[in-house]
Structure formats: C-alpha cells, structure tokens
Amino acid sequence: MSIQLSTPTDRQSAEALARSKGEPEWLVALRGEAAELAATLGWPKPEKMNIEKWNLTAVGAYEQAVAVGSASELPEVVRELVTDGTENILVQQNSGAVYGKLSAELAAKGVIFTDLETACKEHGELVQKYLFQALKKEEDKLTALHAALWNGGVFLYVPKNVEVEVPLQAILATTKAEASFAPHILIVADSHSRVTYVDNVVAAHNDANAYVHHAGVEVFVGPGAVVRFGSIHQLSEGGVDLTLRRAVIDNDGRIEWIISDLNDGATLSDTSSLLKGNGSSSDAKVISIGKNSQQMSITTRAVHFGLSSESDMITRAVMKDSATAIINGITKIEKGATKANGQQTERVLMLSPKARGDANPILLIDEDDVKAGHAASVGQVNPEQVYYLMSRGISKAEAERLIIYGFLIPVVTEIPIDAVREQLERVLERKLG
Structure with missing residues (x-):
C-alpha cells in the first residue's frame, strides 16, 4: 500500500x-x-x-x-x-x-x-x-x-x-x-x-x-x-x-x-x-566527515537545570574538497543550576583549501557558582607529523591517513559493539580514501 x-x-x-x-x-x-x-x-x-x-x-x-x-x-x-x-x-x-x-x-x-x-x-x-x-x-x-x-x-x-x-x-x-x-x-x-x-x-x-x-x-x-x-x-x-x-x-x-x-x-x-535532575550528567562524542560539495550543520547542546549537573562535549570533523561544516557546541547553564560543570571541545581538520569548517563554541551562563569551559580549533594536517612518519618509511598518503584516523579515534573507540566499530572503520576508510 x-x-x-x-x-x-x-x-x-x-x-x-x-x-x-x-x-x-x-x-x-x-x-x-x-x-x-x-x-x-x-x-x-x-x-x-x-x-x-x-x-x-x-x-x-x-x-x-x-x-x-x-x-x-x-x-x-x-x-x-x-x-x-x-x-x-x-x-x-x-x-x-x-x-x-x-x-x-x-x-x-x-x-x-x-x-x-x-x-x-x-x-x-x-x-x-x-x-x-x-x-x-x-x-x-x-x-x-x-x-x-x-x-x-x-x-x-x-x-x-x-x-x-x-x-x-x-x-x-x-x-x-x-x-x-x-x-x-x-x-x-x-x-x-x-x-x-x-x-x-x-x-x-x-x-x-x-x-x-x-x-x-x-x-x-x-x-x-x-x-x-x-x-x-x-x-x-x-x-x-x-x-x-x-x-x-x-x-x-x-x-x-x-x-x-x-x-x-x-x-x-x-x-x-x-x-x-540534580547530579545528572551527559557525555557527547561526535565525528563527521565531509567531502565534495557536501553541507553539514552539526549541533551538540547541553542545558543544565539540576544542581551539580555535568556535561562534556567533544566534536571532531574532517573536511575534504569543497565541503562545508558548521560545528556548534552550546552549553547553557540555567539560573539555579549551582555547582554545574559544562565543558566542550570542537576541532575541525581541513584537507583542502576550498573546504570550510566553522567551530562555534557558545557558553550561556545564568548562574554564578558554576564551571564552564570551551576549546575550538580549525587547522590542517601538521606537516611535522607527516615528516616524522615519512622518516620511518611510511608514504605521505599513508602518513596523512594515520594522522586523520588518530584525530578521530576518541570517538571511534567508544563504539560498544565490535562489529559496528569495525563497520565504522570501513566507512571512514571509504570517506577518507
């Protein structure tokens, strides 16, 4: 039907x-x-x-x-x-x-x-x-x-x-x-x-x-x-x-x-x-890879209402070709959420001069007795790391692949099913190939 x-x-x-x-x-x-x-x-x-x-x-x-x-x-x-x-x-x-x-x-x-x-x-x-x-x-x-x-x-x-x-x-x-x-x-x-x-x-x-x-x-x-x-x-x-x-x-x-x-x-x-809730917690790990002329909007958000609530957000994005990614991390601590702790990190790795990646960390704090922090970076593959690996007999392409994979590994290793994690690794190989 x-x-x-x-x-x-x-x-x-x-x-x-x-x-x-x-x-x-x-x-x-x-x-x-x-x-x-x-x-x-x-x-x-x-x-x-x-x-x-x-x-x-x-x-x-x-x-x-x-x-x-x-x-x-x-x-x-x-x-x-x-x-x-x-x-x-x-x-x-x-x-x-x-x-x-x-x-x-x-x-x-x-x-x-x-x-x-x-x-x-x-x-x-x-x-x-x-x-x-x-x-x-x-x-x-x-x-x-x-x-x-x-x-x-x-x-x-x-x-x-x-x-x-x-x-x-x-x-x-x-x-x-x-x-x-x-x-x-x-x-x-x-x-x-x-x-x-x-x-x-x-x-x-x-x-x-x-x-x-x-x-x-x-x-x-x-x-x-x-x-x-x-x-x-x-x-x-x-x-x-x-x-x-x-x-x-x-x-x-x-x-x-x-x-x-x-x-x-x-x-x-x-x-x-x-x-x-009081004492509630959230941990978010996100990875994304863009290629060709792909457009992506990736937002991760934590809103704190409870006392002593905690949040952590890690986002890693790799951009190829002329792909565009807007990476938003938003931590909001509401009035009354004392002792809350909100942390976030957004990192974008660029593989092409035509690619675009914006990392936007946002902290919205309406309470005094809290902790909150953020880190954000947009950069290219480190040539010194590539040179070091090449000096060990590894090709440039393989060296870059290893560095990119290492950049994403904090999320990949968190997949709780072996077969699914292996499947994720295959997808990464395809998108980074």
Whole structure:
C-alpha cells in the first residue's frame, strides 16, 4: 500500500494514513494536530546554514512494510550490518519494521524492544506518556512534519533496576528513494536501569535519487539510570539527513552519546541533553566527515537545570574538497543550576583549501557558582607529523591517513559493539580514501 503525501501535509491526509494503519485514536489526533502545525511554522534556522536551499520536500510516499522471517532475507546492505549471533535486533526498511528479535531472557525481565508503531498499539499508555514530550511537535516545521509523518521507528523500555549487559541494535535502511523514511526512536530507561543502544542508518539505492530522512530521537533517563546511545549514519549523496535528538536526564542519571555523521549528502544533526535532575550528567562524542560539495550543520547542546549537573562535549570533523561544516557546541547553564560543570571541545581538520569548517563554541551562563569551559580549533594536517612518519618509511598518503584516523579515534573507540566499530572503520576508510 502506498499513500502519497504533500509537504506540508494537511490534517485530513495525515489522519487518513494513521487510520489506514490501525493506529489508536490518540495517535491519530496527535498526527492531525502536527500536520496543521506544519502548515503554519517555519523551518529551523541553524547557525550560518540556510537549509531551506536543500531539497526538504522529497519525503516520499508511505509504503507498507513486508516482514521477513530471518535475517538472510534482508537486503545485502542490511545483512552486512547484522552482528553475528545477536538476539536483540530490530530492522526497519523504508516505511516500516520488517524484522525483529528480543532474547527470552530480556523479555522475562520486562524489557520491551519493538518498533514504535507496534508499541503504540500494544503499550499505548506507556508510549503516550513520553512520545513527543522531549522533542516538541510545535518547535518548528521540521518537528511538526516529523510528528505527522513518522513511521516504523524503535521503542525501547528498560524497567526499574534492570541492567541490560549486551547492546541492542537497530538497522534503519532506505532501499527506495520514493518511499517515506522517517523513523522515530523512543527510549525509556526507568530508575537505576542500564542499557546500550546502537543504530545504523544506511541507504541502498542510486546516489542520484533525491530523498529525505527526517528522524527524531527521544531518550528519557530515570533517576540513577545510564543510557549509552550510539548512531552511525551513512546515507548517499542524494539524501538529506535531518535528525533531531533529545535526552531528558533525571537525578543522578547519565546519557552517553556517540554520534557518527558520515553521510555523503546534506546533513542537519542536532543532539541535545536536558539535564533536569540534580547530579545528572551527559557525555557527547561526535565525528563527521565531509567531502565534495557536501553541507553539514552539526549541533551538540547541553542545558543544565539540576544542581551539580555535568556535561562534556567533544566534536571532531574532517573536511575534504569543497565541503562545508558548521560545528556548534552550546552549553547553557540555567539560573539555579549551582555547582554545574559544562565543558566542550570542537576541532575541525581541513584537507583542502576550498573546504570550510566553522567551530562555534557558545557558553550561556545564568548562574554564578558554576564551571564552564570551551576549546575550538580549525587547522590542517601538521606537516611535522607527516615528516616524522615519512622518516620511518611510511608514504605521505599513508602518513596523512594515520594522522586523520588518530584525530578521530576518541570517538571511534567508544563504539560498544565490535562489529559496528569495525563497520565504522570501513566507512571512514571509504570517506577518507
């Protein structure tokens, strides 16, 4: 089944699509309200980047997913990413989930790991409590459009005091440029729980085809809980990747972001931690590589509300050819967040005189008794380091590759799944080749 939607969509078509999928009435109403908002709001305006020049309207048509019985039936580009022996995996292809597994052990502990559309039907009361509470549908046209049209997605719930020892993996793939691809990831970690989640966002179709991946991520970290969230994006040149991530962290909770934006097309990546609780903490590590005439807006943000809350942000970007990257780091310490500590570092490595990389550290401090700091740099490969390696018998090209890889290693080593980390290394080799 395929239903074409215009952009911005209208309430009637959004509600019709929701009802055709058998969604509960509360979700039908939410989509309708969001569709109306999308018609009235403006697109987001990231620092120094006019995304309205991008192809934002190629959202595609909803395509009903066809489930497969085993991983062997998945497209090759997806099979390559499936970790051998995993018992906990979810796969979305285009507009919906097609494959999923959850170990009996985790299910017995009350862990829920399924696609979000299914969760809205089977765990509606739980999902409704959190859905679009961190990422507000009324924020701008992008959030409203996403709330109206999201499909497939991921729902992960970890009950109180449950520690999930093995990482959970999701693979989100677009195999048809004309099919809507708009996953929404919702993670809820109850008090004193612990979980690691990693996803891959990948394209498997002609680079020349235009398409939009508009995605939303909401993470709710309960008191004393820890969530590690890893994500590797590698969409093709024709794609526009619009991904907004929000985490809300309660007392003594912790979020760890590991974000790899390795697309070949235009990228808007916005990752925010809202440190609501006392003693809450956030650690964000982001890498990005730009090539050709690619444009990227990468924003990492921490907003401190809680006493003694802490945040750290590290962003590393490598720019080739005539690519452009605007790297924003924003630390906001609200009035009353005494003893807060916010640190950030943005570094951009330029490999071409035509490439552009702006590092913009921003500190917004409304409280006196706090610590905050930033460091930012934009530079080229150090010729002395190249010379030293060449003096050891290494070619110039290999020397530069090693230096670049060393520049990115603080993030690469943080990927919690060996197979995913190896896959990331292969992507880096391709983009730096």
